[in-house]
Amino acid sequence: MPISQRRLMGIPVRTRSGTVVGRLTDLLVETDTGRVAFLLVRSRGFIPGLMDQDLRVAWTQVVSLSEQEAIVADNAVPSGATRFIAGLVGKKHIA
Numbered sequence: 001m002p003i004s005q006r007r008l009m010g011i012p013v014r015t016r017s018g019t020v021v022g023r024l025t026d027l028l029v030e031t032d033t034g035r036v037a038f039l040l041v042r043s044r045g046f047i048p049g050l051m052d053q054d055l056r057v058a059w060t061q062v063v064s065l066s067e068q069e070a071i072v073a074d075n076a077v078p079s080g081a082t083r084f085i086a087g088l089v090g091k092k093h094i095a
Contacts, residue, residue, distance in 0.1 A: 007067050008027070009026075010024065011066075011069050012070070013041045013069070015071070015072055015073070019077070022042045026039075037058070038058055039057045055077065057077070061076035062076075
């Protein structure tokens with residue numbers, strides 16, 4: 001069932017085991033296929049607003065997505081996951 005991107009922005013993102021990852025801030029789409037390739041998730045740092053980070057999670061790691069929340073695989077966000085500062089989209093990701 002199609003869902004508007006606008007309705008998804010800001011929903012909480014959690015792992016399957018319930019760990020809060022952050023909030024959905026964007027969807028990255030493959031230009032060749034038009035399919036969603038990654039979720040862009042904002043995770044809070046120790047100092048909100050200053051140390052917030054964006055995490056790119058591969059679509060293959062998404063377990064479920066609804067207007068209420070996104071659930072990703074537990075191994076989608078491993079300890080010490082590769083993160084990157086907002087604005088550096090495309091540099092690093094978790095596959």
